[in-house]
Amino acid sequence: MTIPWWVVPQSAALAIVHFYLWWRLVRNTTVRRRKLGTIVIILLWASIPAALITMHVWDPSVAGWFAYPGFGWYALMIHLTLLLVPAEPVRAVIHRRSAPVDAARRLVLARGIAVAAGIAATGVTAYGVINAFAAPAVERETVHLRRLSVSGFRIAVLSDVHLGVMLGKSHTQRIVDVVNAENPDLIAIVGDLVDGTVQQLGPEAEPLRGLRSKHGTYFVTGNHEYISGVEAWVQELNRLGIRTLRNERVELPGFDLAGTNDLTGEAADVGKTLGGRNTNRPVVLLAHQPVHVHDAAKHGVDLQLSGHTHGGQFVPVNFFTRMEQPMLSGLQTFDGTQLFVTRGAGFWGPPVRVGSSPEIAIVELVATARE
Structure with missing residues (x-):
């Protein structure tokens, strides 16, 4: 590191x-x-x-x-x-x-x-x-998408777990248990999973192998992965059955799932990620930082799933974060692109959350009624 x-x-x-x-x-x-x-x-x-x-x-x-x-x-x-x-x-x-x-x-x-x-x-x-240090609450959000052919698709959104000095294996297992109890169709981990190298935290991340969903688990890098040794972690997550999307996408029933690198590491390229896709299908973009939404809107992304903000975590961090990011948590629309930001399941730095409790989000995709 x-x-x-x-x-x-x-x-x-x-x-x-x-x-x-x-x-x-x-x-x-x-x-x-x-x-x-x-x-x-x-x-x-x-x-x-x-x-x-x-x-x-x-x-x-x-x-x-x-x-x-x-x-x-x-x-x-x-x-x-x-x-x-x-x-x-x-x-x-x-x-x-x-x-x-x-x-x-x-x-x-x-x-x-x-x-x-x-x-x-x-x-x-x-x-x-x-x-x-409390167990992350399950928060539910319904998102309506145009052109979606399969309604009721449920995505478990994890972010900012921050495994490291103060959050370890028991925290990971607690998260896995909560997610699996929801029986999601897909699991998306949108960055800042770790604060340490694979050598240091490999055992703490091992329970992630137990994540279960119909269409698998996908991961995109956060800024902390580039401090912790991104290449080694991509390999380790692959060993645990988690696929990292690095400016690429996959086709899933009813929509495309895309993932872009974090802004602070490798080049984030939403254009490359979405190039050549079938525009008749909606696209869901995984991007660690909410600020990606401005680029996503230019490329016609229907929904972006992000983390990074910790919901502000506590005062005055929330004010500084709000200066850099378009929103702290919840669901909003920016130039036609819906953005959902989770508060995250962990914390960074001071072990304090005031006004922003940890969460695991279940985002349900629902087809917009045709006129």
């Missing part, structure tokens, strides 16, 4: 956030133990890049010793900051109206705000952790 380029700038940005936390939680609330508090803040900051780096370098069994505390603090830090920053105007108003405010009262105010924010942040983070 390779360390993503964004680890360094993200760590630098987090250093600024930690300076703010030091100022509010150490400088403004302590008198005698500031040196100890400063050391704690530095160590907490260092735990995050340590988690980001070790998860991409070391075996998951070892990296877990860094990932759990690092990512746990990452989540708590975000919620703590989001609660402290809005309190700044309140603090300023109190100081202005109570001027002059002696040092003792300032200390009491600072400590009160810090304690209240700490309790609230801990509660939100704890809820998010429980939600993130």
